[in-house]
Amino acid sequence: MTGKLGKCMTLDRFLAQCQKKHPQASGELTRVLMQLSTVAKIIASYARRAALLGIKGLTGKTNVQGEAVEKLDRLSNDAFIEAFEYVDIVGAIVSEEMKAPMLLHSGNGQKKYVVLVDPLDGSSNLEVDCVTGSIFSIRNFGSARQEDILHEGAQQVGAGYIMYGTSILFVYSVGDGVHSFVLDEEIGEFVLDHENIHMPDRGKIISSNFGNRLRWAEPARVFADSLIRDSDHAYSLRYSGALVADLHQILHHGGIYFYPEDDRRPAGKLRLLYECAPLAMIAEQAGGLASTGRMRVMEICPDSIHQRIPFAIGSKYEITEYEKAYARESTT
Numbered sequence: 001m002t003g004k005l006g007k008c009m010t011l012d013r014f015l016a017q018c019q020k021k022h023p024q025a026s027g028e029l030t031r032v033l034m035q036l037s038t039v040a041k042i043i044a045s046y047a048r049r050a051a052l053l054g055i056k057g058l059t060g061k062t063n064v065q066g067e068a069v070e071k072l073d074r075l076s077n078d079a080f081i082e083a084f085e086y087v088d089i090v091g092a093i094v095s096e097e098m099k100a101p102m103l104l105h106s107g108n109g110q111k112k113y114v115v116l117v118d119p120l121d122g123s124s125n126l127e128v129d130c131v132t133g134s135i136f137s138i139r140n141f142g143s144a145r146q147e148d149i150l151h152e153g154a155q156q157v158g159a160g161y162i163m164y165g166t167s168i169l170f171v172y173s174v175g176d177g178v179h180s181f182v183l184d185e186e187i188g189e190f191v192l193d194h195e196n197i198h199m200p201d202r203g204k205i206i207s208s209n210f211g212n213r214l215r216w217a218e219p220a221r222v223f224a225d226s227l228i229r230d231s232d233h234a235y236s237l238r239y240s241g242a243l244v245a246d247l248h249q250i251l252h253h254g255g256i257y258f259y260p261e262d263d264r265r266p267a268g269k270l271r272l273l274y275e276c277a278p279l280a281m282i283a284e285q286a287g288g289l290a291s292t293g294r295m296r297v298m299e300i301c302p303d304s305i306h307q308r309i310p311f312a313i314g315s316k317y318e319i320t321e322y323e324k325a326y327a328r329e330s331t332t
């Protein structure tokens with residue numbers, strides 16, 4: 001970081017250094033990541049100044065998911081679309097806020113990637129100025145038709161998230177570990193914070209909406225109760241209402257976040273393509289796991305772009321125990 005002995009490993013320098021290790025790399029993925037980092041700065045400035053700019057609150061519209069759209073949801077979505085108008089190798093964008101994939105650069109050749117985003121994760125936190133995030137996934141481009149996008153998470157080329165909290169963080173993986181960068185607002189650059197983050201194999205954080213406990217599927221309830229009863233290993237409950245922030249803590253301290261199926265949401269709440277799969281890639285690259293309880297998230301082949309799944313993510317120990325609770329249910 002800038003403050004540490006004058007060394008300043010900015011995101012673009014870091015990416016250039018990584019690219020040198022792969023002489024066959026074209027630099028195209030670097031262009032996509034750099035554009036995502038610009039979006040991060042734009043949305044961060046909106047989020048910081050939302051009250052001052054009068055952009056808090058609802059638009060009065062509902063999105064394809066039937067959820068009320070915040071003004072900042074819409075502005076964040078527009079920021080992602082605008083960014084990729086400048087990157088001709090991105091052929092389409094899929095977003096939580098848009099019904100269908102949006103084709104970009106129609107007519108131009110050389111499209112290489114499709115970018116899938118949750119533009120503003122945890123948007124219900126906005127009203128009270130609490131932490132939010134963005135999530136992104138980068139996949140190879142076939143076409144903007146849904147069937148060319150619906151592939152398993154293991155085929156992601158890159159993934160990551162941005163956290164708008166006390167610091168603005170940019171965390172990504174392109175399959176060579178997980179690296180995080182913090183925005184140095186004085187120089188306007190993301191600067192390396194942690195290289196090759198390793199999630200502890202067992203942690204102390206349990207993160208879920210316990211207000212739904214009585215509605216959860218039985219295995220999730222059994223799992224949570226047994227974890228909390230473990231008198232040799234005390235867990236702390238942390239739940240912010242923004243998945244990005246909850247996962248970020250778990251990335252560093254270990255533990256589990258889960259949003260299981262419940263009697264109101266039998267398919268789960270979180271969306272596979274632009275929430276669960278990218279974060280699953282981050283977790284696995286950091287030595288953790290992500291599961292529905294019944295299968296590895298990275299192996300699910302989606303049947304629609306807004307598909308929801310039951311989701312658990314975190315350290316090896318806790319996710320394995322979570323899966324054991326589901327396995328026990330299916331044998332009883």
Ligand code: AHM
Nearest residue numbers: 120121122123124209241242243244
């Ligand atoms: P969003 O993308 O519409 O904000 O929804 C996803 C969010 C997650 O960030 C968070 O963990 C969860 O939904 C919170 O849901 P709930 O309020 O039901 O606990």
Ligand code: MG
Nearest residue numbers: 118120121122
């Ligand atoms: Mg979200």
